[in-house]
Every structure is written in C-alpha cells, then in structure tokens.
Amino acid sequence: MKALVLEQNEGKTLASVQDISSDRLPAGEVTVDIDWSSLNYKDALAITGKGKIIREFPMVPGIDFAGTVSHSEDDRFTPGQSVVLTGWGVGENHWGGLAEQARVKADWLVPLPDGLDTRKAMILGTAGFTAMLCVLALEDGGVNPQSGEVVVTGASGGVGSTAVALLSALGYNVVAISGRESNHTYLTELGAKRILSRDEYSDNTRPLEKQLWAGAIDTVGDRMLAKVLAQMNYNSTVAACGLAGGYTLPTTVMPFILRNVRLQGVDSVMTPLHRRLTAWERLAGILPERFYQQAATEITLDRAAETAAALIGNKVTGRTLVKIR
Structure with missing residues (x-):
C-alpha cells in the first residue's frame, strides 16, 4: 500500500x-x-x-x-x-x-450516518466534527439564534469556516473574524453577516469592554480569546477549541464573575462515543449541499x-x- x-x-x-x-x-x-x-x-x-x-x-x-x-x-x-x-x-x-x-x-x-458519503465526511473531518462540538457547547450554554450575534475567530480556517456555515444554517447571526481580506467573499458565501479584521483583536484588552456577543467559537486563543471574553454579553458562552495564536490567556476573572460568562473548552480527540454519534448525526442533517462545493x-x-x-x-x-x- x-x-x-x-x-x-x-x-x-x-x-x-x-x-x-x-x-x-x-x-x-x-x-x-x-x-x-x-x-x-x-x-x-x-x-x-x-x-x-x-x-x-x-x-x-x-x-x-x-x-x-x-x-x-x-x-x-x-x-x-x-x-x-x-x-x-x-x-x-x-x-x-x-x-x-x-x-x-x-x-x-x-x-x-445517512446523508454522508466518505468524501463529504472528510470535507467535514476533524475540523467539522470540532466545529459541531462547539455548536453543541453553545446550545448547552443556552445560546440560541434569538440570543444575539455569535462571533467566530479564525474564521478562514477549517474549524472556523465550518462553524460559520453550521451556525448560519441553524439560523444564527454570525460575525466572522479573519486576518485575510481575500477571504471575505468566501466567508460571506458561507453565511457570515459581518466580517471583522483580526487586527482589531490583536492588541491588549481591558478586563471588560462593551457587550457585543451572545456566543463565541474561538479557534485562536491568547489575546484574541481575551478580547472576545471581555466583549461577551451577560450570561453568554464561549466555546474554545484552538490555540493557533498561542496557548496563554491574558485575561481576568471579571467576565466570569461580573457577566456570568461561561468558557467551555472543547476537545475532539477523546470525545466519548455517544457525543461523537450525536455530533455526526447533526452534521449529516444541517449543512446545505453547496457547503461541500465551497x-x-x-x-x-x-x-x-x-x-x-x-x-x-x-x-x-x-x-x-x-x-x-
């Protein structure tokens, strides 16, 4: 072989x-x-x-x-x-x-599951599976399409782009953060309503900023995640699954204890079988056919x-x- x-x-x-x-x-x-x-x-x-x-x-x-x-x-x-x-x-x-x-x-x-062949399964792959686990984490935290805007960091990557498509297909108002302007059309086609520049999230942040997001999926970590946490609405949820920007988290406890923000870590490597089955069944039924072409x-x-x-x-x-x- x-x-x-x-x-x-x-x-x-x-x-x-x-x-x-x-x-x-x-x-x-x-x-x-x-x-x-x-x-x-x-x-x-x-x-x-x-x-x-x-x-x-x-x-x-x-x-x-x-x-x-x-x-x-x-x-x-x-x-x-x-x-x-x-x-x-x-x-x-x-x-x-x-x-x-x-x-x-x-x-x-x-x-x-029904609705997926092997090619579609790998268009999703670890990235799509992780994105679905993040969406499940938001749902577990009570975030729904009526809650408000949901932000996705690292939106041009595999996890981020699938998360944008999943959230959009489920009716969420999705805002994407990306460092590549050339990908704006791509992200809009996936369902992003607005696109923000990564540069806006690369500097140091105050412990608390204006409340913007009902939910967040973060694939970057470090200063990006710290900035997002400072902007979360009261009683919101952040699903964190990546560290492409670094493994540190330069933040304070203030978003958690003053705004009741929930930071949910998402691991896709050792996920139990029952959760895997749920995630793959959901993936098979959510995404439109055009996603697999984009x-x-x-x-x-x-x-x-x-x-x-x-x-x-x-x-x-x-x-x-x-x-x-």
Missing part, C-alpha cells in the same frame, strides 16, 4: 510517499480501506516537524480518515461498511489516515507534504481533502 511516512534524521522530520506492506500496520480489530483523508493544522505541524506531535518514528500521519471496512474482528462493523475516524491519537502515536489502509481499534470508529480543496497524497508547509504559512483556506483512492 502507499503511505506518507514520516521519519527522523538528525532531528529533522522527513516526509515521503512510500510503498509499504500492510503487514506493518499496527494492531487493531478493524482494517479500513481509506478513500479520503485530510490535512489539519496538527497534521501540518507533524509533517513539517514544526510541532512536537510525533514522538515515535516511523509514523504515518493523518488524524482523520473515511473509508470502507475491509476486515473486522468486531461484531459492530462488517466488510463494506462506511466509517469515519477522528482523534484518539491516530496520526500521532498510532498510524493514521494518509495511507491506503489503516488498522485501528473498533471503539475509535463511527459508522457514517469549503474544500482536493489534493493527492503526493502533494500532502508541500501543502502542509503552506498550511503552516497561513496560505490555505478552508478544508484540504486528500484523495487516497
């Missing part, structure tokens, strides 16, 4: 497409013939070696994939069944989706490494699909 293999030489990460035996796949109850994978920010960090994602080499990256079961030792899955996988350390410490086959634990797989760029496996470098350089918009078969 063909696979993108990461190896390390003198501290440098080297990525190459290789023909390897499927006998080298790690242990697991289910073997999947992969149709599609994708490139996420974490994949890009792993492939380029810019982040300490991979600790054991060789490694096949790819934190998500969709395909069909070819062999199963678990009664829950049968050959020919369409499945999707996100998270669980796959592509980090267990060989992942940038290959023609994967062997994984049955507990890590989700059967594809939000993805398609590449082949041999272009994964160069595209990963572009993603790190903030030169990629939306989702990047990797066609495996």
